[in-house]
Amino acid sequence: MNIDSIISDLIFIKPEIAIAATLVLIVLVDLISPKSKTALPYISLLGIAIAGVFVVQQFGTAEFAFKTSLSSGMFAADDFGSFFKIIVLLASVFVIFFSISSSEIKSVNDHLGEYYTLMFGMILGMFFMVSASDLVLIFISIELLSLSSYVLAGFVKNTVRSSEASLKYVIYGGVSSGIMLFGISLIYGLTGTTNLYEINSIIQIQSFPHITFLIATLFITVGLGFKISAAPFHFWTPDVYEGAPLPITAYLSVASKAAGFAVLIRFIKITFINSIDHHGNWELLNIIDWRSIIVLLSILSMTLGNFTALWQDNLKRMLAYSSIAQAGYMLLGIAVLSDQGLTATMIYFIVYLFMNLGAFFVVMLIANEIGSEDIEDYKGLGKTMPFLGVTLAFFLLSLAGIPPTAGFIGKVVLFIALVDANMIAVAVIALLNTVVSLYYYVRVLKNLYLVQVDEEKPVIKLSFANGFVIILLAAPILIFGVYFTPIVNFAKNSINILGF
Amino acid sequence: MINIAIAVLFLPLIGFVVTVFLGSKIKQIYFFENIIMFLSLAGAIILAFFKLSSFGDTTISSEFVWIDLGNTPLMGDIKITLGIMLDNIAVMMIVVVMLISFLVHIFSIEYMRGDPRYNRYFAYLGLFTFSMSGIVFTHNILMMYIFWELVGLSSYLLIGFWFEKKSASDAAKKAFIVNRIGDVGMFIGIMMLYNAYHTFTFDEIFYQISIGNLPFNSEFWLTVTGLLIFAGAIGKSAQVPLHVWLPDAMEGPTPVSALIHAATMVAAGVYLIVRIFGIFTADAMLIIALIGALSALIPATIALTQNDIKKVLAYSTISQLGYMIMALGVGAYTFAFFHLITHAFFKACLFLGSGSVIHGMHNEQDIQKMGGLRKKMPLTYYTFLIASLAISGIPLTSGFLSKDGILAGTFAFANLTGHWLFPIVGFFVAMLTAFYMFRVIILTFHGEPKNREKYEHAHESKFVMVMPLVLLAGLSFFFWYTPNPVNPNDGWVLSEWIKAPELYTPESTRYDFMIPDEEYISHIGTSSEMMYSEKYAEALHAAHYPAMILSLLMAGLGILTAFLFYQWKKISVDKLAERFKALYNWSLNKWHFDELYDATVVAGTVGFSRLLGAFDLKVIDGIVDGAASVTRGFSSFIGKFDNIVVDGLVNFMAYLSGFIGLIFRRFQTGKVQTYLIFVLISIVLLLFLFKSF
């Protein structure tokens, strides 16, 4: 490894460089003209756009950057990574839109420079996460993501719940990453390397004490489970989601979860793969029973998420539990351990991006108006905020998976994968879970429309820009719900993980 | 011929449709209905005349395909035809129906005048006449069933015509539902026939049975099929145990009672048995005879004590229908149908007469409050008397002829088979009939008026009401039917019009006497008197005069007792009633049939349905309200939970999920250190779970 190769490898991290550059630019602009905070979102959007262009350009490449040996490197520039980068970028764009109109963020207007800086810190962390093929890089990028998000979670400094969320997040996150790091160290001790590909080639030929390896793997899973908020590592999620500013909550629930999933998938597929047959089924090494572990986590996540969500009165908290449950569904796709399942998870992610962000955004806009996220305060809002009511209902129904929304397609594709892998019992459990989830989603609908409100309230107008953003989020759900060829194709063409 | 039949069939329907639609617009539209009825009557008479005079014994029929399912897999050709079949029995019946219907229409013009739904009343009568003609003309059993139900409808509408009265609407409902019970039996019978033969047409069914093709290839099931269809007749002809609706049906206007519940519709059951007589096995016939005997006896004993003039007549109707059914059961086929005709006329006369009385007495129906009306309403009295003589079986009347025939039939049957129950019941009921009819006459027309005021206002009815009475009374004399007042077999009705029945059942299932001996038939030739076998003809012949004398004695005894009791007051009725109080009350309370049914079937059904209703609400609606009741302990969260979800099965799931959720919630303590403990525990558990891999 020499300097030349490092420099030449930089072309593979063009998107990351763009993000980093934007980060620096934001800091600079904020320093130079502290008054002009309004420009910051646009600079951010520009940076994201540029990064986006680079990401799109990168589709089709399959190269290692920062090679540590002939056939492996720290960083894998492949379509799989690019796919999740697109997810992250799309989420970032929307979250920036959210931030512009969020009253919480407006209240800390003076610190907008830091806000966007930290957000780009997160993006940068996520970009490296989704492409990292080395445990050290994984750890570092996760830390980069985490450290930025700890601060952002408590960004609205003066409110108690925001600060509390931040504290819980940092303690919980710190311990999780500590455990993960310990696991990584054990892997390093066993194999002498932290590179996933090299670990794979070593464990293919050598045998290890099973318990140690299991402990190491489970420790790493704790760290990843924390990121994707899968039960039983989810405990931070409801509290932090409730306490954090809404745009950040939305961001955490989509982008950071996506990055976590990317890492998990890469970790499992690269490290433990034995062979892949022509139908795309992964034959894993006989060390860890990944299918059982993930099925367990997934069923636990969706059951716990759905059943606890039944009890929530705070809509944000309810959506937090719902996002735990959604993580459970997506984990199912991984549990199938095949390209088909992977595609299903990725398709689900595209859909999840739109519907979850949409739900959070509408909740935020409503909270902006009525100053509450409590479901009881939603009574009769269907009348006073007709557009928001309809779209919220639409997003929630998509989350529940009712046709003709894209949420339905996401679930169907998932169940197709499950049934094809003969995991019918799991599929039935998941389906029954969707029935439970319907309860709490419909409860919101009920308060919006069914409950009679005596007093006549005036209709609250919605700004054109916000309406437009909502349509940007809602339209894909409807379109992909009816014609889902594009997302299926996109996901299908992006499953190439470097090395396979 | 067929065209006339179609016209006769559909004219009343046109009358119904026109009247019902224009009823509220044109006040005088009822005239249209009456004209229509006249045309129908004329048609029927022409039909009968031509049929009986020119076509002899041939059966004229015509059919068209109503439903054609084509050549179906598994079941072959499925075609359902509707058609008209004209034989002697049908044309005689249609004349009876049309004549009485016409007379009732005429009678009603005056009787119903002033009713707010005057036109609608005539419309309903039209509907009934149409439906009844359908029963008469039909050539297949499905069509029979269709019209069977339609007469049920018109009966329902007419019984409940004054539906403001709860008793009337109750009676209508009761009539329909009780009839339905019989109809279901009939329908099951039809299903069995269809399943066996894939046809509904009488001819084809008969043909199949005659070639030995039985339902489920078993004689037993043939018996059952016959009895199931007979169940329809039990309902419609108000036979025990389904007779309870007919007395209640007297809530309807009296002319309706005369038309539907005395002369025609209730006779449809008998007509049905006559139509399919050939498929009954000996076992089936015995049961039919038994039902008939019971239906003759029980209502007759009830009629003894009833005070409502219409109720007496109603029970008498059941009793007379019982005679007919019994007659069919014992094989006296021709007399049964003959009695059907004669009974139709004199019973219609009695009912219309009672209507006239009720009309004259301003809606008074209690005979205990009448008396002495002979002077006020002479025409009504005499016609009523003639009809009563006829029903009692006094010579020179038509009733004498037909009833005597039936009694002789039972006599012969008993002689041949040893079932002496039937003649005993027959003669006993003959006495009872004479007694209660004359009780009515004496209490109503003789003696002193008991209600002076009403008596003063009483008056003879108008011409349009009396004219039908006179006509019907006239038809109660013997000379319309036979020149010989003591032997009906000499007359044209029995010797030429009503033919001996054709039997289709396998010979092994018949009574011995019903197996024709070939040489005997070839020797004598078929004639009505010589049905079945020589044995039977001899027995019948031997029974003729003894039966006649005995029946005359019984009738005389009945009349005499009635006079002793009520006219001359030689025996105190009250004392007698006091002495046999239990028996008296038993009769007065109609053998407690209504109470029995109310307490068992009705209460049972309603109670069961209530139970199910509650069950549905409470139990099914929450398969675990079992779990729900456990959960009820957790009232703290249920209260809150009711907002979120619901009760029932959904509820149970909700409670359950809520409960699970509640457990999961416990983990979310808000303390980050607790969370971390949970994480550690999870890791240990996961390790434990997967360590063996």
Place this chain on the structure above:
Amino acid sequence: MLNVGLTHFLVISVTLFSFGMYGVITRKNAVMVLMGVELILNSANINFIAFAKFGNYGLQGQIIALFVIVLAAAEAAIALAIVINIYKTITNINVDEIDSLRD
């Protein structure tokens, strides 16, 4: 002289890890909790270095440890800032009592 081998280091690191965990779970003061987190991170560091040395894996282990130290410092800084922030808002840094966000 005691022959110090890999096992000794691993025992120390595991002990450190356990102490860290214990501290995180039991301490009330948020700062002490954060100290526990540091212990956990550093126990891993010991592992890295020990494995690198005794497994002859080259320098990678030591380098990783350096990275981790930097990250641990950054994390501590941010965490302490957050603790200060929470002290400012509710004047209490007792982790046990900060549980307003709960079910």
Place this chain on the structure above:
Amino acid sequence: MQLPILSLITFLPIFGMIIILALPKAQTKVIKSFTLLITGIQVILAIFIMANYNYALGGIFEEATFQFIEKWRWIDIDGFSWLGKFKVDYFLGIDGISAPLVLLTAIVTFIATISSWTINKSIKGYFALFLLLDTGMMGVFVSLDFFLFFIFWEVMLLPMYFLIGVWGGPRREYAAIKFFIYTFLGSIFILIVMIGLYFSTTEILADGTRAFTFNLLAMMDPNNATETGILSPLNPSNLRLIAYIALFAGFAVKIPMFPFHTWLPDAHVEAPTAISVILAGILLKMGTYGILRVSFPIFPEITQQLIWYIALFGMINIIYGALCAMAQRDFKKLIAYSSVSHMGYVLLGMASLNTLGVSGAVFQMFNHGIITSMLFLIVGVIYDRTHTRMLDELGGLGVKMPAYMGFVTVAFFAAIGLPGLSGFISEAFVFLGAFGEPLIRVITVISTLGIILGAGYMLWALQRVYLGKFNEKWEGIRDLDLREYAMLAPLTIIVIFLGVYPSAMLDLMNTSVNTMVQFMHDVQVHYSSLVSFK
């Protein structure tokens, strides 16, 4: 190319919905009239379809004999290493089983629109949802691709939820959620079986290759079964039986079959009249239609095994529904339970698997749709005037409302199955057909009790509401107005017309029913040979 008339009739309401959403809220008259226009056009289209319908073609399993076919590739994605090709077709077509229901849907929706005239709350939202519902229902009856079928099936859930939940009675929230959850639960089973079937069926494409398919017709052909598909008949396991039961349960919720019926009374009682009409008139038919269209031909061998149970449930529905109806004090609930009872006849008829029984069942679906719509409209008329549905509080209304009374009589007696009205022939056919199947003969005989009980509760209700002493409380009650005539008269005409001339409907479905019976028979033999071969 022929006119895509099925797409037209299905999506016309959606088009209408969009227009209505664009209209200003205050223009209630325009919104109502426009909806009426849309549904009116739908009726005309339906009549046009019937006029051009070829009675000689059977449909059921053979694409060539379906009519008004529209088949486009909707989703077509190549190159999956695991599936090969993923495709979903937009595949519409009707045969003699669906044609009557398309007609029924058009008619009942039209009548329900007239009945909706009295809605006075959020009119715009109501009619928009109403039209969405319309599309969902129509779509279910015309789609021949399982995926499409399922989407339509689910699409009508939501509008129904809102229509009951927003415009319903006092306990509407409860009723709406109950309906929603029940049906959603049912459809989940359908979904899982659908996916299982997908992996068990391949279809030959135009280019000669095979691909997995959602095509219902392809699923019916055992030659299309894959070797390893989990629900493939070639696969010797009892999964097919389990799948059949799951699928059946999914459809049974809609019928609703005992014990899944408890949502129905609640939904009916709370829903506004027009929605009750739609619910009972059309939605319930979807369950039995689904069984006929999907369960029966795809699982013929299982169907044959289970007909006794299907008939048993039919019997329970008939008797249980009737007894429950008898116990009700609420007029509308009574009618709702009568639907449970009447749908039992459909189940019983289907179980016979012979021409008479199946014709009877399909005909009964149509008839029940019409008759029960009438009954609910009749309840609605009363409720509009008195604001009560309690039987005991009414009484004697026949005196004051003679014209209304006429319709009531026709409707009630049609429900009882009086000959001359349409219900009779279908019930008679059901019984005759079911009696023809030896396995279920006893059940059939017991089911005839329903004839008596039906008369019992109907006449009792008739008496309590219309006969007897007039309740002075309702002095000044008025007879029908023109709008109400317009709702009731067409239905009455249909009821009488089909009662007198049932061939009009029977001929429409006859070829298909025969094809179906023949197909079920043949393919059973085929399947049993497959199993024995294994």
